[in-house]
Amino acid sequence: MNSLQSFWSDFLTRFRTRFPEFYAKLPALVELSRLDRPIGIYLLLWPTLGALWIAAEGIPDFSLLIIFVLGTVVMRSAGCCINDFADSGIDGRVKRTEQRPLARGALSRQDAMYCFIALSSVGFLLVLLTNRATVLLSFGAVLLIFIYPFMKRITNLPQIFLGLAFSWAVLMAFTAQTGSVPLPAYLLFIANTLWTVAYDTQYAMVDREFDLQVGVKSTAILFGDADKLVIAMLQAMFIFSMVLAGRQFELGTPFYYGLVVAVSLMIYQQFLIKDRVPARCFAAFLNNNWVGAVIFAGLLLSYI
Numbered sequence: 001m002n003s004l005q006s007f008w009s010d011f012l013t014r015f016r017t018r019f020p021e022f023y024a025k026l027p028a029l030v031e032l033s034r035l036d037r038p039i040g041i042y043l044l045l046w047p048t049l050g051a052l053w054i055a056a057e058g059i060p061d062f063s064l065l066i067i068f069v070l071g072t073v074v075m076r077s078a079g080c081c082i083n084d085f086a087d088s089g090i091d092g093r094v095k096r097t098e099q100r101p102l103a104r105g106a107l108s109r110q111d112a113m114y115c116f117i118a119l120s121s122v123g124f125l126l127v128l129l130t131n132r133a134t135v136l137l138s139f140g141a142v143l144l145i146f147i148y149p150f151m152k153r154i155t156n157l158p159q160i161f162l163g164l165a166f167s168w169a170v171l172m173a174f175t176a177q178t179g180s181v182p183l184p185a186y187l188l189f190i191a192n193t194l195w196t197v198a199y200d201t202q203y204a205m206v207d208r209e210f211d212l213q214v215g216v217k218s219t220a221i222l223f224g225d226a227d228k229l230v231i232a233m234l235q236a237m238f239i240f241s242m243v244l245a246g247r248q249f250e251l252g253t254p255f256y257y258g259l260v261v262a263v264s265l266m267i268y269q270q271f272l273i274k275d276r277v278p279a280r281c282f283a284a285f286l287n288n289n290w291v292g293a294v295i296f297a298g299l300l301l302s303y304i
Contacts, residue, residue: 025106025107025111028101028106028107029101029107029111029115031100031101031106032080032081032084032100032101032102032107032111032112032115033077033078033080033081033115033119034076034077034080035073035077039285039286039289040076040079040080041072041073041076042289042292042293043166043196043199043288043289043292044072044075044076044166044169045069045072045292046289046292046293046295046296047166047167047169047170047188047192047195047292048068048072048169048170048173049065049068049069049296050170050188050295050296050299051169051170051171051173051174051185051188052064052065052068052173052176052177053296053299053300053303054185054188054249054251054299055173055174055176055177055178055185056177057303058303058304059303060177061177063129064130064173064176064177067126067127067129067130067176068169068172068173068176070126071123071126071127071169072169074119074122074123074126075119075120075123075141075145075169077119078115078116078119078120078123078145079145079148079165081112081113081115081116081119082112082113082116082145082146082149083148083149084100084101084102084112085102085109085112085113085116085149086149086150086152087102087149087152088102088103088109088112090214090216091103092104093210093213093214094207094210094211094214095210096206096207096210097207116146120142120145123138123142124138124142127172130172130175130176131175131176131179133175133179133180134172134175134176137168137171137172137175138172140168141165141168141169141172144161144164144165144168145165147161148161148162148165152216152217152218153215153216153217154217155217156217156218156219156221156222157219157222158217158218158219159196159197159200159201159204159218159219160193160197160219162196162197162200163192163193163194163195163196163197163200164193166192166193166196167188167189167190167192167193167196170185170188170189170192171185171189184245184248184249187241187242187244187245187248188241188242188245190241191237191238191241191242191245192238194234194235194237194238194241195234195235195238195288195291197219197234198231198234198235198238199284199285199288200219200285201218201219201220201223201227201230201231201234202231202269202273202281202282202284202285202288203281203282203285204218204219204220204221205220205227205273205276205278205281206278206279206281206282206285207220207278208220208221227273227276228270228273228274228276231269231270231273232266232270235266235269239259239262239263239266242259242295243256243259246259251299251302252301252302252303253302254297254298254299254301254302255295255298255299255301255302256298257298258294258295258296258297258298258299258301259295259298261294261298262291262294262295265287265288265290265291265294266291268287269284269287269288272284272287
C-alpha cells in the first residue's frame, strides 16, 4: 500500500511539474465534465446496459460491457463540455449554473471545445474496438450530442434531441453484440426517448423562470400549466413501450415486477412536482436514477 501511494505521489508531482497549467485546470475540468455529478452517467448507463443484456440474451461479452460502461462515462462528459460551450453566455445569468467553470471564468470556451474533442476521440477509439455497424452508428451519436445544446435556441423541444442522444446507445448495443438492430429494439429506443423527455422536462422545470428571462427554450416552457399532465403521459407511454418490448423479447416475470416498482416511483415523482417547487422538481429528476435501476434489476433477474 505504501509503495502504491508513493508511486501516485511521485506521478502527480512529475505531472504537475511538466504540465503546470493543465494540472491547475484539472479540478475545473472535472466540474466541466460533471464527473463530480454522475446522475447523467447513471441515466445513460441503465438503458444501455439493459439493451446490451437483451441483445446478448443475458450473457453480454465482457469486453463489450467494459467498452459501453467506459463509453457512457466518456460521451456523457463530452456532452457536458459542449453544453457549457454553447451556454457560456447564459450560465452566468442563471442562479443554478452561475458557478460553472466557464461562467465564473475558471475555464475558457476553447478549453471546453478541446475537452469535447478529446473525450469524443476517446469514445471513438472505444467504438473502434467493436464492429463496422457500431462505428457507423457512432457518428449519429456524436452529431446528436453536439447539436443538442444549440437546439435550446431554435426549438421548444430540445428535450427530444437529448432523448435521441441518450437512446442512441441502445441501438449501438445491439449492433455491437449481434451486428444488427432487430425491429423490437426500436421499442426500447422509443421508450427511452419518451422517458428522457419526461425526466429532462422535470429538470427544465427547475430553471423555467430563469430560462424565460434569458430566452432559452424547453418543453417545460412549451407545456406550461400542462407540464405535470404531459410528464405523466410520457411516463405512461414509456412503461407501455417497455411492456411491448418485454413481450417481444420474451422477458421473464421479474422484468414486469421492475416496471411495477418504476410506476410507483413515477407516481412519487408526480407528488414531488405537484407544486412546481424547483428543489422538489430537481429531486424528482434525480429519482429517475432509481427508475432505471429497478428496471435493469428486473431485467437482470428475468435472465437469471
